[in-house]
Amino acid sequence: MQNQILNHIKSSKVKGEKMLAILLDPDKLKLEIISEIIDKINNQNVDLIFVGGSTVQKGITDNCIKEIKKYSNIPVLIFPGDYTQLTDEGDAVLFLSLLSGNNPEYLVHQQVKSAPFLKNSTLEIIPTGYILIDGGKETAVQRVSKTLPIPQNEIEKIINTALAAQYMGKDLVYLEAGSGATEPMEVIIIKTVSMQLDIPLIVGGGIRTKEQLENAYKNGADVVVIGTAFEENLNILQSLK
Numbered sequence: 001m002q003n004q005i006l007n008h009i010k011s012s013k014v015k016g017e018k019m020l021a022i023l024l025d026p027d028k029l030k031l032e033i034i035s036e037i038i039d040k041i042n043n044q045n046v047d048l049i050f051v052g053g054s055t056v057q058k059g060i061t062d063n064c065i066k067e068i069k070k071y072s073n074i075p076v077l078i079f080p081g082d083y084t085q086l087t088d089e090g091d092a093v094l095f096l097s098l099l100s101g102n103n104p105e106y107l108v109h110q111q112v113k114s115a116p117f118l119k120n121s122t123l124e125i126i127p128t129g130y131i132l133i134d135g136g137k138e139t140a141v142q143r144v145s146k147t148l149p150i151p152q153n154e155i156e157k158i159i160n161t162a163l164a165a166q167y168m169g170k171d172l173v174y175l176e177a178g179s180g181a182t183e184p185m186e187v188i189i190i191k192t193v194s195m196q197l198d199i200p201l202i203v204g205g206g207i208r209t210k211e212q213l214e215n216a217y218k219n220g221a222d223v224v225v226i227g228t229a230f231e232e233n234l235n236i237l238q239s240l241k
C-alpha cells in the first residue's frame with residue numbers, strides 16, 4: 001500500500017502514540033548474530049527498525065535486511081548515508097536531504113544518484129528534512145558530509161530550518177544530535193520545533209536512559225531513535241519500556 005508507513009507515523013502522531021525506532025548499522029552487524037539481536041527487539045514496543053550508517057560497505061545492507069526480515073515483522077526503514085545503501089529488501093527509505101549544511105552532495109546530488117534505482121523500486125519513499133544539531137562532539141555525519149551542525153543555542157535557525165523543510169514538502173523532520181552524542185539535544189529545541197511543525201518529528205542522538213526518552217516524548221518528539229545505547233547493551237529495551 002502506498003504511504004503505508006508514513007500514514008502509520010502520522011496517525012500515531014494524531015493519537016499521541018509515541019514511537020520508538022531502533023537503529024541497526026549493517027557495518028557492525030554480523031549476519032550470524034542478527035537473530036539474537038532481533039530477539040532483543042521483538043516484543044519490546046519497538047515500532048520501527050532503521051537500517052543504515054554514515055558509511056556502509058556497498059552491497060551489505062541487502063543481506064542484512066533479508067536476515068532481519070526472517071525474524072521480525074517490524075517495518076524496516078532504510079536510513080541511508082548514501083545512495084548505495086538502497087535496496088528493495090527494506091519497506092521504506094527516509095529520503096534524506098541534509099538541510100542544516102551547505103554541501104550540495106547531501107542536499108540534492110545523492111538524491112539524484114538514487115533516482116535510477118528508485119524509479120523501479122518497491123520502497124516507500126518518505127521525503128525527510130535531516131537537521132544536524134551540535135551534540136558536543138564531531139559526528140560521523142559531520143565528517144562524511146563535510147558540513148557543520150547547527151549550534152544548540154541558534155534555536156531560531158533550527159526552527160527556521162525545520163519550517164523550511166515542511167514548506168519544501170518534506171513529510172518528516174529528523175533532528176539529529178549525532179550518533180553517540182554525549183548528551184541528547186536540549187529538550188527546549190524539541191519543544192519549540194515540535195510546536196511549530198505540523199509534520200511528525202523524529203529525534204535521535206545520545207538517548208540512553210528512560211528519562212531522556214520520556215523527556216523527548218513529553219517535549220514533542222513523535223519518533224525517538226536509539227542506536228548506540230542498544231549497540232552497547234542489547235538488554236537496554238527492557239529498562240526503557
Ligand SMILES: CC(C)=CCC/C(C)=C/CC/C(C)=C/CC/C(C)=C/COP(=O)(O)OP(=O)(O)O
Pocket residue numbers: 025027052053054055056079080081082083084086094095096097098105106107110111114130139140141144145178179227
Ligand atoms: C536520499 C539518499 C539516497 C541518501 C541520503 C544521503 C544523505 C542526504 C545523507 C545525509 C548525511 C549522512 C551521512 C547521513 C547518515 C545518517 C545515518 C545513517 C546516521 C547513523 O549512522 P552513524 O552511526 O552516524 O554512522 P556510523 O555508525 O556508520 O559511523
Ligand SMILES: O=P(O)(O)OC[C@@H](O)CO
Pocket residue numbers: 023176177178179180181203204205206207225226227228229
Ligand atoms: O546512536 P544514537 O546516539 O542513539 O543516535 C541515533 C541516531 O539518531 C543516529 O543517527
Ligand SMILES: [Mg+2]
Pocket residue numbers: 025053179227228
Ligand atoms: Mg553508529
